[in-house]
Amino acid sequence: MFIAYLFYKKSWIGIMGLLLLLTNALIQFDAGIDVEPHSLIYLNTLFLTICIIFLIWRYKKETVYYKSLHTLFNDLGEDWFESIPEPQRRFPDGVMYTLLQNIHEYDLNKRREDQLTQRMDHDDLSSWVHEVKTPLTAMKIIMDGHRSNELVQRLNAPWLRMHLLIDRQLYISRLANLDSDLLPDKRKVQDLIREEVRELSTWCMEKNITIEVTGNTAATVYTDKKWCGFVMRQLLTNAIKYSPTDGKVSIHIDLQENENVMVSIMDEGPGIQTHDLPRIFDKGFTGENGRVQHSATGMGLYLAKEISKKLHIRLEVATAVGEGTSIGMIFSSDNPFERIRRSPLNNRHE
Incomplete structure (x- = not known):
């Protein structure tokens, strides 16, 4: 992650390098400034050390929130948003938190809509199955009353297959609530x-x-x-x-x-x-x-x-x-x- 952070801060690193080059150029070409070579080396070393320490400090400070999010998202659950820590800074952690909050609310609303649609489809299907079973039962009663009729005898097997298909659909609709049944x-x-x-x-x-x-x-x-x-x-x-x-x-x-x-x-x-x-x-x-x-x-x-x-x-x-x-x-x-x-x-x- 540190390499990625350095790449992200390349503009910072670039401006620091440019300032160091300008400082060295000014010392070298300005006749009014007289600096010994070892002093120039000391100045450059001190400048680079301060820049490196600054980058490491900013890396640890700026990525602590992202690291906590990365750890969390490796093991996402249904209540993933409740596990997200509150941001300590308004920017950019606060912006990231707000974005995740909006995504979470949208996902919840979408899920509720889908569940409502599924429940309505399930209720409609269950109602349809129950309505179809009524005429099927009436047909069976009529067929049982005319068992000697050759046509009725030929209809018995197709009626049974239709009854089994409708009955299977009824059990499918009840499958989600099987434990309570x-x-x-x-x-x-x-x-x-x-x-x-x-x-x-x-x-x-x-x-x-x-x-x-x-x-x-x-x-x-x-x-x-x-x-x-x-x-x-x-x-x-x-x-x-x-x-x-x-x-x-x-x-x-x-x-x-x-x-x-x-x-x-x-x-x-x-x-x-x-x-x-x-x-x-x-x-x-x-x-x-x-x-x-x-x-x-x-x-x-x-x-x-x-x-x-x-x-x-x-x-x-x-x-x-x-x-x-x-x-x-x-x-x-x-x-x-x-x-x-x-x-x-x-x-x-x-």
Whole structure:
């Protein structure tokens, strides 16, 4: 920083050098001034020493505020402006402080406007989703009343896909407030799976897909029924979507030695390409299979991953190209939900 300071003060250094040259020239060429050579050397040395000391002193004095700002901006946070020290001098530190204050106020106002716009868009979208669900529900009631009608039977699967898309959008709008919406309790894994399979049964019948549940069907987990069910629905939706007609989706429930519960959902689809595997949970990523299945949005697995983090569920993927994909939901026996359930206070209430 000192070199930069010297470059910044080059005009000062230039005028000091010019004055020294003029002084030496005056002594040398003015016949009325008689100075011994060693005295001239002493004068120049004294002048340069004073100038160097002056520059060092001014450097330390003028850059102390900038150094504090530099240290602060290496670790910026949300409250960065509150951490800025008050300036000791009106110029230039006071000017810099005022500039940063104006930038901070502008940033706050811009952020408030953006948040207000996002909130309005979020409210409008949520309202639209709720309004769309009303006619969808009415359609379902009408369709259930005419199940024997061939046209109604053909409409069941498209209606289900539309319902799943609208429902997914509703969950997206609630994702920001997920923490406040969690209500964990003890649930039987098989019951959670059965409910989601029943929800997707129309689609399974359309593709003639068999769903088989095996393993420890008595296993229980402590989780939120609604959000955990949504994660299962996304994984089952993917399995059904990429399974061939007349295929099979296998669901295996395993109680591991460390008391973790693992639910594996396996399909007989095309599998996931190796280069796509690291990105399958990225928002909007569809991969090669998604480009074949034009209905892919790249949101299902992203939502499943984000919600699983909040539910303390770990997702693991195993795949083989041409053979299928298996996604495991691992419910850890050591997570905040389980610790709350096992706490003495909670057991006393039970």
